[in-house]
Amino acid sequence: MNTREQIIRIADNLIREKGYNAFSFYDISKKVGIKTASIHYHFPLKSDLGVAVIEQHIDNLSTIIEKYKSKSPTDRLDKFFSIYVAIKNENKVCLVGSLASDLNTLDEQVQIKLKTFTELMFNWVCTFLDEGRNSKAFTYEGSPRTKSVMIISNLLALLQLSRLSYDQEFKSVIDTIKLELITK
Amino acid sequence: MNTREQIIRIADNLIREKGYNAFSFYDISKKVGIKTASIHYHFPLKSDLGVAVIEQHIDNLSTIIEKYKSKSPTDRLDKFFSIYVAIKNENKVCLVGSLASDLNTLDEQVQIKLKTFTELMFNWVCTFLDEGRNSKAFTYEGSPRTKSVMIISNLLALLQLSRLSYDQEFKSVIDTIKLELITK
DNA sequence: GTCTATATCCGGATAGAC
């Protein structure tokens, strides 16, 4: 992994651990082992780094979507859950949840990129919820869009609340979402 | 409203608009019309102000809980929703959602107070969900605790996502939560 | 209770040498 990629990876972790406005180039410099001025060579502005972090997430999710596009809605749902389980295991929050709270303080480019990423995630979930209902694999009230908002909301907020001592509920929420979708 | 209360009110709004680490004593000083040094007279440390903001929320919620304690579970559910609708109308996020993202950067006293407030909210929702199921007003899968986590998660994250262009879903999510709870 | 003045620190950002 080259320096640029290292910086992105560390920034991503810091954003999801402490928040966008609480992480600094100095934090990164310590972990990468270069000076803050050198980080500016790769990313002139902090917002350039912010954009790059989100683009990395877009790339990763795009790869997952492509890889799972011919799998069953249930498989895609499980993959979706596994993304959040992984974040839970590192005791962080998801990127959207972290940046959404700071939205009004972000540069416009970062806001726009964040909206692109969020749309991608929503469209993916919406698609497999819709297919799943058409194929009778899933049952739920409301439109696929509304249901996707509800499920993504559950996972996003659950990560935030987990750090506030609602740890033990994480698994049961996922189980209940699946139960509601599949049994009825 | 005295100066101290004004400061708390403005800080609350700034936290839910920009995030804890993005608001400053200077922001408040402009709105109150006093200098930053004067704010330190009322709240020596920023964390003292943070604690006071949360305590204000605890007081407000306690009043609501008391006022609604003999009302029906459905009435209490509607009151619960109305809290988030009000926040939505001011285009902000809720206190817990805002502070949860920055949790690891908050002083211990602020973290502890935030946990107290979150517990109060959860216990309230949990109580009327439980009573509602016992009285056959509500039907749902899972424990009252799990369901309360799911519903609070929906609202908390919905406020965050609303600012990212999922505005039009706000009402339909609330409608769907009610539909799922009440019809089946 | 509010002010002026100031201390101190931290963070983003730039210039220019190597």
Next chain:
DNA sequence: GTCTATCCGGATATAGAC
């Protein structure tokens, strides 16, 4: 591509006058 050195602005916080 990384360094040293530096600038600048912003933020918390304190001292002491009024």
